[in-house]
Amino acid sequence: MLNIIHPDSAGVPAADRGLAYGDGLFETIRMRGRKAVLRSLHLDRMVADAGRLGIPVRRDDLDAEITRSGREAARRYGSDDWVLKLVLTRGVGGRGYRLPAECEPSLIVTSSAMPALPDPVGVVVALAQFPLTVNPRLAGIKTLNRLEQVMASSEFSGEEFELIMADTDGNLVEGTRTNLFVRLENEWITPPVQGLAVAGVMRQYALKCLRAAGHKVREQAIPPSLLSSPGLRGLYVLNSVIGVAPVRRMDGVDLPVDDGLETICDPLQTLE
Amino acid sequence: MLNIIHPDSAGVPAADRGLAYGDGLFETIRMRGRKAVLRSLHLDRMVADAGRLGIPVRRDDLDAEITRSGREAARRYGSDDWVLKLVLTRGVGGRGYRLPAECEPSLIVTSSAMPALPDPVGVVVALAQFPLTVNPRLAGIKTLNRLEQVMASSEFSGEEFELIMADTDGNLVEGTRTNLFVRLENEWITPPVQGLAVAGVMRQYALKCLRAAGHKVREQAIPPSLLSSPGLRGLYVLNSVIGVAPVRRMDGVDLPVDDGLETICDPLQTLE
Structure with missing residues (x-):
């Protein structure tokens, strides 16, 4: 089961392997209102690379979270650009570095304002x-x-x-x-x-x-x-x-x- | 200021750089009741290596936390052996990878049972x-x-x-x-x-x-x-x-x- 954490409501457990060992990966997605830039490439990469790390995740779950976050953030950002960050970790468990027998990943979802864009002249x-x-x-x-x-x-x-x-x-x-x-x-x-x-x-x-x-x-x-x-x-x-x-x-x-x-x-x- | 987090009471902020980037370090200390094995070496190493990463921390604060944890854990473990883990992170802040102007580190303190000891015959x-x-x-x-x-x-x-x-x-x-x-x-x-x-x-x-x-x-x-x-x-x-x-x-x-x-x-x- 995927544990989805929206930091407005809760912190991340101290025993999460993402914190303990950096045992996870992330995507940083540019959003415009409810829509995502390079959405398919982001989803494909996260699923493929999670697979390389042995962290199970369904593409549909990530996709649904982008949609949900877009709907929610539209209240704050309107049709402006903003940034969605998805952090996927191996969750809690295992003994030391050893992987847990059953992996229950955590997905930590945060949003932030667009950073300054680079000067187009260079x-x-x-x-x-x-x-x-x-x-x-x-x-x-x-x-x-x-x-x-x-x-x-x-x-x-x-x-x-x-x-x-x-x-x-x-x-x-x-x-x-x-x-x-x-x-x-x-x-x-x-x-x-x-x-x-x-x-x-x-x-x-x-x-x-x-x-x-x-x-x-x-x-x-x-x-x-x-x-x-x-x-x-x-x-x-x-x-x-x-x-x-x-x-x-x-x-x-x-x-x-x-x-x-x-x-x-x-x-x-x-x-x- | 050092933010000390005891996970019984609180989770770690999702924006903590320890989670976001693995921006921190840790010590795992064998304890016997209230006493620590290789206490001085652990303290020296954590302070020196935090310095290499540019994370400010006072040796006395870490030492006091070992003492406090030892006193508290003695209720659970008595005079048995147990393991104290100190995770020190650069805390929350900064823009992307860039360091925050003022670093407020987090110290996350957890205890766990001793793992199985190795077979002495090899x-x-x-x-x-x-x-x-x-x-x-x-x-x-x-x-x-x-x-x-x-x-x-x-x-x-x-x-x-x-x-x-x-x-x-x-x-x-x-x-x-x-x-x-x-x-x-x-x-x-x-x-x-x-x-x-x-x-x-x-x-x-x-x-x-x-x-x-x-x-x-x-x-x-x-x-x-x-x-x-x-x-x-x-x-x-x-x-x-x-x-x-x-x-x-x-x-x-x-x-x-x-x-x-x-x-x-x-x-x-x-x-x-």
């Missing part, structure tokens, strides 16, 4: 000193183990919209809350899922839009040197809440700004 | 297939990001007391809830802190006891081949709750059992 980013490590068996899953992103975020100095994290080989992997795309003369590059901490649904949507529009996209590592290659046309950070943001400066170096991706790929077209 | 272990990755900047900290240990624990088949996790190079690093020591003819080997997910206080205590007794201990990686070297005298798993357990079989292969470490290093001598 944002400023910097390289985080805090490195990113990815367990190959957890790659891409938006789990509740996000301490590396938190620690990297302590490096924000105010001007940056985002900090880019590199792996221990120095390759650029992703932002603290965004995925990366690089546009070169004849192709796009984005790091492959097996090296990602979080494989965002917006990344997935951008891949689909670019390929549908006839662009070539390669999934491969991004060495920092790629950003000083003569063929560079643009660097983008993206997620499903803020959409696509072109990067105009990284670590004090101006980058070319290309408005290609926002026009090819607009997640607001997917409201449902 | 335990059975197996190598987990799930690999361990360690961020060099978080090495050794018992953070709330423990999903790798949870996923490895799903491989328990019933007979094993512990599963040993290897890094992506194949070196044996630690158990899901224990650290490792190998005894050779003339020295002891334990993996160095910079490669550990959790640097247990019992590991620290064992290092101190061994060195005080004149033994040579080297901190270096443990390749699996070390366990078939002719000089092997024993493999141990240890933590501050169960103490020291010699391993008598790993992955179906019998290992020599040496009772050296339990006699050199008895954490119950440290009750205070």
Whole structure:
């Protein structure tokens, strides 16, 4: 049975494995009134990744919760944009790290105001000193183990919209809350899922839009040197809440700004 | 201000960063009646590692909470052994991963019965297939990001007391809830802190006891081949709750059992 927790009415049990071990995952969904952006991709990812963690959940239950939350939040936000967060944990039980014999997951549902949208003429980013490590068996899953992103975020100095994290080989992997795309003369590059901490649904949507529009996209590592290659046309950070943001400066170096991706790929077209 | 949560009376706020991101750390302390095993080492570690994460906490506040919990639990457990868990999180606040301007940590205090102690003639272990990755900047900290240990624990088949996790190079690093020591003819080997997910206080205590007794201990990686070297005298798993357990079989292969470490290093001598 799925225990649904609406924090207006109750706290989360201290024994919940989401708190004890980060044993769970989450989705952060941009809403417009009652409708959700990239709804199907969010639902598909949460069900698939919960399956990888062995947390049973029915897609219909999550879908119904989006509908219910949308109806309720419409009273507060009207037709404005807001953000729905679904946290799914393995619930209470088990002995230490060991899984409970019968898993009764918790679904914690919260809403919040839209964050500031990025400047459409481009944002400023910097390289985080805090490195990113990815367990190959957890790659891409938006789990509740996000301490590396938190620690990297302590490096924000105010001007940056985002900090880019590199792996221990120095390759650029992703932002603290965004995925990366690089546009070169004849192709796009984005790091492959097996090296990602979080494989965002917006990344997935951008891949689909670019390929549908006839662009070539390669999934491969991004060495920092790629950003000083003569063929560079643009660097983008993206997620499903803020959409696509072109990067105009990284670590004090101006980058070319290309408005290609926002026009090819607009997640607001997917409201449902 | 430290918000102390005793789950008998209240749940944890859904917005607590411990739940949202695993943004915190914990100690699991063996108690005997009102007294704590390795009390000073636990307190020192929690304060030092909270400092590494930028979570402010006073040692005296934690110490007072051990005393208070001991007094209260004595009503339930008498002079028996039990386990005290202190979970310290960065509390509520901040925008996304970004840290709150003013950190008000949460301390969540729970007690539970002692787990079964290991068979003193030796335990059975197996190598987990799930690999361990360690961020060099978080090495050794018992953070709330423990999903790798949870996923490895799903491989328990019933007979094993512990599963040993290897890094992506194949070196044996630690158990899901224990650290490792190998005894050779003339020295002891334990993996160095910079490669550990959790640097247990019992590991620290064992290092101190061994060195005080004149033994040579080297901190270096443990390749699996070390366990078939002719000089092997024993493999141990240890933590501050169960103490020291010699391993008598790993992955179906019998290992020599040496009772050296339990006699050199008895954490119950440290009750205070």
